[in-house]
Amino acid sequence: MIYQGNALSVARNDGDIAILTFDLKDESINKLSSTVIKELQDAVKAIQAERDLQGLVISSAKSVFIVGADITEFHEMFARGERFLMDMCQEVHTLFNTIEDLPFPTVTALNGLALGGGCEVALTTDFRVMAETAEIGLPETKLGILPGWGGCVRLPRIAGADNAVEWIAAGSQNKADVALKLGVADAVVPVDRLEAAALDILARANAGELDWRARREEKKSPLKLNAIEQMMAFETAKGYVAGKAGPHYPAPVEAIKVIQKGAGESRERAQAIEAKAFAKLALTDVCYNLVGLFLSDQLVKKKGSKYEKQSAPVNKTAVLGAGIMGGGIAYQSAYKGTPILMKDIREDALQLGLKEARKLLAKQVERGKLTTGKMAEALSNIRPTLSYGDFGEVDLIVEAVVENPKVKGAVLTEVEGAVGENTILTSNTSTISINRLAQNLKRPENFCGMHFFNPVHRMPLVEVIRGEKSSDAAIAATVAYARKMGKTPIVVNDCPGFLVNRVLFPYFGGFSFLVEQGADFERVDKVMEKFGWPMGPAYLLDVVGMDTAVHAQAVMAEGFPARMAREGKSAIDAMYEDERLGQKNGKGFYRYEEDKKGKPKKVSDEQAHALVKQVATGSREFSDDDIIARMMVPLCMETVRCLEDGIVGTPAEADMALIYGIGFPPFRGGALRYIDAMGVGGFVSLADSLAGELGPLYAPTDKLREMASRQERFYANDSQTAQNQA
Template sequence: MIYQGNAITVARGPEGGGDDIARLTLDLKDESINKLSSAVIEELGHAVEAIRAEQGLTGLVIGSAKEVFIVGADITEFHAMFEQGEASLATMLERVHGIFNAIEDLPFPTVTAINGLALGGGCELTLTTDFRVMAESAKIGLPETQLGILPGWGGCVRLPRLIGADNAVEWIAGGKESRAEAALSMGVVDAVVPQEELEAAALDILARANDGELDYRRRRAQKQAPLNLGPIEQMMAFETAKGYVAGKAGPHYPAPVEAIKVIQKGAGETRERAQAIESKAFARLALSDVAFNLVGLFLNDQVVKKKGSRYAQQARPVGQAAVLGAGIMGGGIAYQSAAKGTPILMKDIKDEAIELGLKEARKLFAKQVERKKLTSAQMAEKLTNIRPTLSYGDFERVDLVVEAVVENPKVKDAVLTEVEGQVGEHTVLTSNTSTISITRLAENLKRPENFCGMHFFNPVHRMPLVEVIRGEKTGDAAVAATVAYARTMGKSPIVVNDCPGFLVNRVLFPYFGGFSQLVAQGADFQRIDKVMERFGWPMGPAYLLDVVGMDTAVHAGEVMAEGFPERMAGMAGERGDGQGKSAIQVMFENDRLGQKNAKGFYAYEEDRKGKPRKVTDEAATALIKEVARERREFSDEEIIARMMVPLCLEAVRCLEDDIVASPAEADMALIYGIGFPPFRGGALRYIDAMGVDAFVSQAERLAEELGPLYAPTEKLRQMAAAGERFYPAPSRA
């Protein structure tokens, strides 16, 4: 044994190789995956020192004993690491570069055997060796820009020299992982083989390198020399890319463009100088609020996944599902289930509704074929997972039913009580309601413990969130089965307790309330949209209302007003201040329902792809003038505060009322469900960033003028006085 650590071992003579070959194996104890924590990096440094001191070696194979190679750096350490400041980050980066350079400079050929995921720092480690061989099922990539940073362990230096600047820009700025064949065609890896042949292929490459057939020294020199690019090539590779990437990333996500600048600045430099440029840029990005929030988002996502996994482990598997109510929503649910491999019955009482649901599913599958995600044969096979029916004939074999009929409590009650008599005693019933109380819908069921909410967001195939709503009598088994089924469908389920609007709609409607009050006081709704879109929302509130539909908004607003009259009275109808109707109600009464009938706050025309494109409509502007009871000018900051404070306060109330279990789940639900700006981290992290005391002061000032919707809770005031936060402050290691 050359070296033995907690995560790394180095031994002579891997299986099938001679005693002169060293095998560095990553196998982090007590973990299911390998990750490059600070402790593992320290071990890697000692392992490389041991390899350099060992006599008689002619090659090195780096591999993994786990199903993955390395998933990347240990992101749980990032917040504390970033808090150390620029000097500490520079020291850390210098240390890692020294270790990685030592691997690259070993006096014999080296190869990495990539058996599974090789992401981030794991991918960068593979780039230090002379050659890479990859299993057919493995994936590789540099996703750092998705965390608001850039590859800081040599990725911006080695990858462009290996595959060319333009290809490296695509990989690094895009931040996506690639399959083995794509990596091979790009030149990132040298061979792709079946998993069982990986070790033999790596040893074969070393043998050919030692025999002189493969020139590892030339490959090594190429990675360490400046990029050979002329002025025109530089302009084509970098300047054009910066404009394109900036347009796609938007102004709130600087990392992709910064990564291109780093590659450009380092292109004419030697290895060490280019690495210094990379390190400086990494430290600058790591200290930004964007990186802090995106790392927090990743950690919150892990919380949601772990909770979902725990539920799924307790669940009876869903082998056969059913959806009641075809149409667009039912068709979308049927498509998602069938696409992910769970057969589903799609029932309705009308042939035309069944046909509409099938048409929706076929359209979504056809788009997958168009994008080359599926072949026509695969589409045909997956479509057989959807079985349309007008009867309950096969429902006794169904494990879980999703009711997706019209949002009317009487209709839903009739459908749910009817289907309960047609299914087995252990079948889970769920309702895709967006507002109606699950406890109320369970009142006439014989087995209310088998019933819960399963709220999908529209469009089903795109929106990742599913709210799983626990009613007063819902049993753990029903929740577990619903969570497991949602995960099987490729969704991110979050379990919440029952209340009007559940979590996401309850939090969203105070945001709409803030919008209505602004319009009533004379703010231009188009300006509000632009301000909130600059703030980071994918669409402003008026545009979002058009997408939701004014009829849906009025109905949901009535539910909110009934449930929380002290602050949400008149949320979508009468304003609650005795001074007229809301803008939403006026649009509804004038049959301006939004995109569904091509007129709302905006008018809608079809673009070249057949999608609705919003245009200014003078008729809408005239109607809004009737709503405004006064004329006031609002600054951007005032608009943001008036929109964000009520939304954030309702998220706080949901946490305090135990509707949602943790800040992480609350924030992820808003990001997954309504597009809360990811780079801001979520509503509760947004409050933390402002400071709870500063947020409470702002809310109290607004509440004096605007009423209870803006009033902070007593518990939030206590948090402010005690200097507390929703998330732990990063600990300084």
């Protein structure tokens, strides 16, 4: 044994080859924490001291290679400032350069995921062999930073500048066959032949068949690009990527600039450019929030995994109601491999549901995500039916009929009599109390909410709603099924609107106040879209549907009359009464026309403006900051209340639900991170300044005032979020 640590070891094979194996103890994956980097430094020193070595293989004993740096360390590390971060990057550069400069050929054997720092380790060696199922990539831009351990320097010299720009700016994971085509991999083999293939490459390199020294020299030298090639590779790419990333995500464009600046430099000078840019981005609010979201997402996944382990098998399901929503649920279940019965009382409704599923599957075939054979297999997983005949075999049922408590209650009571004692019943309701729907059930412990968001195939969130009598078994099975469908389930407790809609409607309330006092709704939309929302509130209401919004608003007003009940007619009411329902009938706050792809395109409509003026009681001018405050304070305040009321368990789950469910701007981190960024005291002061005029919807809670007085935050220690809250 040449070296033995807690995360990696180095041993000779039967001959003169060193095998460095990553195998982090007590973990299912390998990651490059600061402790692991220290061990790697010691291991490389031990390799340098070893005599008569003729090669090095870097490998993994786990099912992945290395998934990257230890992101739980990021916030604490980044807080130490720019100079520290530059020095840290330079220290790793020195280590990786030492591996690259070893006096014999080197190869990395990639058996699974090699991401971020794991990819950068692999790029240091002369050759890379990948298992057929392995993937490689540099996803750092998704965290608001860029590859800081040589990825921006080595990848362009191995794969070409244009390919490196594409990989790094997109933050993509790339399959082995793609890596082979671009020269990032030198061979792709079955996983059981990986070590043999790596040793074979070293043997051929030592025999002179493969010129490892020339490869190494190319990685250490400037890129060979003339002025026109540089312009094509970088200037065009910067414009395209800036358009795709948008103004709130600087990392992708900054990464291209770093590659461009380093293109004409030697290895060490290019690495210094990379280190400086990494440190600069790491200190931005965008990076702080995106890293925080990653940690929050890990927490949500851990909680989901715990529920899944407690669940009985969910092998066959059913959906009641075969409209667009029912068809979407059937599609998602069948596409992800769980057979599903689709039940309705009308044959034409069943055909509509099947048509929806068929359309979505056909789009997957068009995009190359599915073969026609797989499409046929998925369709065969959907069985339409007009009766309850086969429901005795079903493990879990999703009720997705019209949003009416009497209808839902009747359907749930009916289906309960047709299923086994252990079958889980769920309701895809967006607002109706689960406790209310459970009142007439014989087995309310087997019942909970399963709220999908529309369109089902695109929206990642599923709210799993626990009623007073819902059992842990029902919640676990529902979470497990949502995960099988490829969704992110978040468990919340029952209340009007649950979590997401309860928080969304105060946002719409803020919008109603603005337009009543004279704000132009199109300007409000533009301000909020510039703030980072995918669509402004008027446009979002058109997508939701005015009939749905009026119904949900009534539920909210009944549940929270002090804050959400309103006097007089709102702009939303005016649209509904004039039968302007939004996209579903082609007119709402905007008029809708089909674009070239057949999708609805919004167009300004004078009739809509005239209707809104009829309910306006004033003609005030509002600054952009005024609009943002009036829209964001009630949304954030209601999120705080949901946390305080125990509707949602943690700040992380609350923020992830808003990002996944209604498109809260990810770079702002969620409603509670938004308050943290402003400072709880600053947010309370802002809310108080608005509550005097606009009422209790804007008023801070007593607990939030206490937090402000103690200078507390919702995220006191982000490095613990994913580890301790699950």
